[in-house]
Amino acid sequence: MYRNTSYLLLSVLKSRFAEKHSIWSSIGLVLRHVSTTNTTQKRFIQSFVKPINCRFDFKHNCCLTSRSQPLLRQPSSQTGFQLNQSIRRSLNTSHTMAFTTDQRGQQNSSDYRVFIKKGDTGEPVSPWHDIPLFADEGNRIYNMVVEIPRWTNAKMEIATKEPLNPIKQDIKSDKLRYVRNCFPHKGYIWNYGALPQTWEDPKHLDEATGCKGDNDPIDVIEIGSRVADRGEVIKVKALGVMALIDEGETDWKVIAIDVRDELAAQLNDVRDVEMLKPGLIRATYEWFKIYKIPDGKPANEFAFNGEAKDREFAEKTIAETHKYWQELVNASSNATDLDLKSTTLGNSSKIDNQNAIEIINQRQESAKAVPKPIDDQTAIDKWYYITLP
Amino acid sequence: MYRNTSYLLLSVLKSRFAEKHSIWSSIGLVLRHVSTTNTTQKRFIQSFVKPINCRFDFKHNCCLTSRSQPLLRQPSSQTGFQLNQSIRRSLNTSHTMAFTTDQRGQQNSSDYRVFIKKGDTGEPVSPWHDIPLFADEGNRIYNMVVEIPRWTNAKMEIATKEPLNPIKQDIKSDKLRYVRNCFPHKGYIWNYGALPQTWEDPKHLDEATGCKGDNDPIDVIEIGSRVADRGEVIKVKALGVMALIDEGETDWKVIAIDVRDELAAQLNDVRDVEMLKPGLIRATYEWFKIYKIPDGKPANEFAFNGEAKDREFAEKTIAETHKYWQELVNASSNATDLDLKSTTLGNSSKIDNQNAIEIINQRQESAKAVPKPIDDQTAIDKWYYITLP
Numbered sequence: 001m002y003r004n005t006s007y008l009l010l011s012v013l014k015s016r017f018a019e020k021h022s023i024w025s026s027i028g029l030v031l032r033h034v035s036t037t038n039t040t041q042k043r044f045i046q047s048f049v050k051p052i053n054c055r056f057d058f059k060h061n062c063c064l065t066s067r068s069q070p071l072l073r074q075p076s077s078q079t080g081f082q083l084n085q086s087i088r089r090s091l092n093t094s095h096t097m098a099f100t101t102d103q104r105g106q107q108n109s110s111d112y113r114v115f116i117k118k119g120d121t122g123e124p125v126s127p128w129h130d131i132p133l134f135a136d137e138g139n140r141i142y143n144m145v146v147e148i149p150r151w152t153n154a155k156m157e158i159a160t161k162e163p164l165n166p167i168k169q170d171i172k173s174d175k176l177r178y179v180r181n182c183f184p185h186k187g188y189i190w191n192y193g194a195l196p197q198t199w200e201d202p203k204h205l206d207e208a209t210g211c212k213g214d215n216d217p218i219d220v221i222e223i224g225s226r227v228a229d230r231g232e233v234i235k236v237k238a239l240g241v242m243a244l245i246d247e248g249e250t251d252w253k254v255i256a257i258d259v260r261d262e263l264a265a266q267l268n269d270v271r272d273v274e275m276l277k278p279g280l281i282r283a284t285y286e287w288f289k290i291y292k293i294p295d296g297k298p299a300n301e302f303a304f305n306g307e308a309k310d311r312e313f314a315e316k317t318i319a320e321t322h323k324y325w326q327e328l329v330n331a332s333s334n335a336t337d338l339d340l341k342s343t344t345l346g347n348s349s350k351i352d353n354q355n356a357i358e359i360i361n362q363r364q365e366s367a368k369a370v371p372k373p374i375d376d377q378t379a380i381d382k383w384y385y386i387t388l389p
Numbered sequence: 390m391y392r393n394t395s396y397l398l399l400s401v402l403k404s405r406f407a408e409k410h411s412i413w414s415s416i417g418l419v420l421r422h423v424s425t426t427n428t429t430q431k432r433f434i435q436s437f438v439k440p441i442n443c444r445f446d447f448k449h450n451c452c453l454t455s456r457s458q459p460l461l462r463q464p465s466s467q468t469g470f471q472l473n474q475s476i477r478r479s480l481n482t483s484h485t486m487a488f489t490t491d492q493r494g495q496q497n498s499s500d501y502r503v504f505i506k507k508g509d510t511g512e513p514v515s516p517w518h519d520i521p522l523f524a525d526e527g528n529r530i531y532n533m534v535v536e537i538p539r540w541t542n543a544k545m546e547i548a549t550k551e552p553l554n555p556i557k558q559d560i561k562s563d564k565l566r567y568v569r570n571c572f573p574h575k576g577y578i579w580n581y582g583a584l585p586q587t588w589e590d591p592k593h594l595d596e597a598t599g600c601k602g603d604n605d606p607i608d609v610i611e612i613g614s615r616v617a618d619r620g621e622v623i624k625v626k627a628l629g630v631m632a633l634i635d636e637g638e639t640d641w642k643v644i645a646i647d648v649r650d651e652l653a654a655q656l657n658d659v660r661d662v663e664m665l666k667p668g669l670i671r672a673t674y675e676w677f678k679i680y681k682i683p684d685g686k687p688a689n690e691f692a693f694n695g696e697a698k699d700r701e702f703a704e705k706t707i708a709e710t711h712k713y714w715q716e717l718v719n720a721s722s723n724a725t726d727l728d729l730k731s732t733t734l735g736n737s738s739k740i741d742n743q744n745a746i747e748i749i750n751q752r753q754e755s756a757k758a759v760p761k762p763i764d765d766q767t768a769i770d771k772w773y774y775i776t777l778p
Binding site for chain 2: 185283378
């Protein structure tokens with residue numbers, strides 16, 4: 001039976017390999033189990049680690065890379081293991097894994113948090129304050145923190161009022177918030193997230209929209225082909241911006257493309273989007289306009305008649321929100337309820353690595369936590385048919 | 390470590406509870422592991438089985454229902470366990486579990502099969518030949534075998550040429566077939582499947598379409614709100630039918646609604662669909678028209694200018710394909726390469742229960758099999774933007 005458990009667990013892990021590189025850190029739990037194997041099991045284990053160019057050393061009971069270095073090294077606060085750095089890089093050749101995630105609490109519960117750490121050292125960072133806005137300022141490439149992968153429904157967001165600003169699920173009326181599916185759309189139709197080191201200042205009345213900021217980092221929709229991971233930090237180009245007025249607040253939506261996307265070189269402004277992805281801007285407009293209607297809210301409005309402004313306008317808007325953020329974190333005192341703790345900024349909100357680790361460790365490790373069953377999957381799956389007059 | 394493995398496995402299983410009732414059969418594997426537990430673990434196990442109104446009896450090392458009956462009874466060919474019948478019913482109050490599934494082989498591989506069994510006795514059936522076309526003939530309610538759940542991409546279908554006609558993934562050019570996402574759609578936009586005991590006779594030239602049948606049972610799209618499970622048998626009302634001409638063959642698409650859907654009472658003909666789900670018929674037309682274009686095929690055509698015919702026409706078409714199926718299975722000899730084995734029909738293709746079980750047992754049990762990583766998830770996730778002239 002013990003063998004079956006390992007098999008089943010391995011199979012579950014393996015099935016998730018293609019979509020979740022982070023699951024590999026959990027394999028440490030499994031690989032420690034294989035010391036008492038027979039030939040069949042040994043062959044199975046080898047076939048399991050072969051796709052990542054590894055072999056299992058049964059004598060030393062550890063998984064070795066092609067350079068005979070251990071795949072996992074201790075310790076990680078989450079699983080007791082961490083992937084060998086070079087392997088982690090090779091597993092993510094298409095990603096630049098400057099950052100990794102540390103998930104805490106029960107998934108699908110109000111306790112669930114995704115903390116962000118540096119990929120090389122494992123040091124915690126705030127995705128809002130510590131990740132630089134620019135990945136490459138000269139080439140105008142921004143970092144984007146992915147909060148919501150395409151086609152999912154859970155409304156995940158950077159917790160601006162919590163230390164280290166982990167990603168958590170929004171709560172409305174004491175319930176976890178999921179966006180409804182408005183036909184023909186399924187969940188979010190882009191990878192959705194935020195640009196770090198930006199802030200839509202709620203005291204600032206925007207000239208263009210006539211509304212105040214929504215007190216959050218600026219939102220981004222990434223329109224690339226790949227479905228990103230929750231908590232992933234990707235490099236994007238800004239292509240344009242739309243000015244949603246969401247319940248009376250200015251809520252900029254920057255339109256961006258992952259620089260690794262096969263169309264990235266051809267997408268340089270919002271007009272290119274309509275050329276290469278016809279209908280997407282219109283669908284985006286409609287999506288934001290109606291997405292709260294199934295929850296009994298009125299249709300949202302847009303400034304500029306719903307028109308998407310160009311790249312230059314988008315970059316100017318980002319620069320403004322970056323300036324508001326700088327004023328926020330450099331103020332002599334924090335007059336807001338926002339949490340400005342940072343592990344890298346040289347301001348008064350800086351905390352050291354040990355403090356940051358303690359903040360994360362106050363929360364239960366997800367590896368041992370039981371994901372909560374989703375209360376009403378059928379309600380989340382429902383398709384709403386909204387027709388506007 | 391052992392405890393962590395169980396925890397992790399339990400958590401994986403539990404996370405799937407809401408969506409997959411069938412996963413509960415796997416819990417048998419886990420529950421046999423808890424005999425050496427401490428108080429914390431015991432409490433954990435109790436909290437785990439409480440949502441299904443059970444308690445774990447640590448003395449006898451089994452899970453008891455609220456009526457103190459074992460949750461699992463032996464033996465099942467798949468896991469060594471089967472869910473207690475009454476619990477299975479209570480877990481599926483919203484389903485009529487007249488049939489269950491038995492999955493074999495590696496998921497995401499050419500070996501993967503979903504066999505169908507009777508819910509009460511576990512006897513294998515052919516979903517094509519043994520499941521009655523009508524669930525309730527007087528009220529014109531049909532059985533539908535779900536092959537492809539909404540929003541998924543894997544092209545699963547009843548294997549008409551294999552004994553017991555399990556559901557398998559279609560292969561094209563030696564590769565597992567996935568339908569592409571054509572913007573704004575994600576995967577199949579309905580629960581897709583077939584009506585049992587029907588056949589589109591490839592020798593029969595259809596008067597209405599001028600084309601021959603495609604040699605398969607008739608296809609159904611179920612437009613209800615719920616995302617169905619692969620291999621599930623649901624009761625549906627026919628509302629209309631569209632006549633797709635797919636690479637020169639008549640390929641009827643019956644439009645149907647799950648009788649349990651909240652709108653089922655209001656949906657009685659195809660015109661009701663446009664009233665209650667505006668845009669769905671048009672989206673369906675476009676979906677079928679363009680879905681093979683990303684694979685280099687031309688746009689599909691429809692008979693009747695793409696118009697969806699009404700319920701009466703649909704029922705007439707179903708009746709015809711039922712008649713062709715009857716002629717097929719009642720012929721004195723099988724002149725086709727289709728597999729007509731049946732466990733319930735009184736014709737020359739009848740096999741007994743033992744033979745049927747042996748057919749299934751020739752294939753590896755999925756519980757121990759390792760799901761294959763999907764070769765190129767990114768390609769499956771890609772969104773194609775198709776504009777027709």
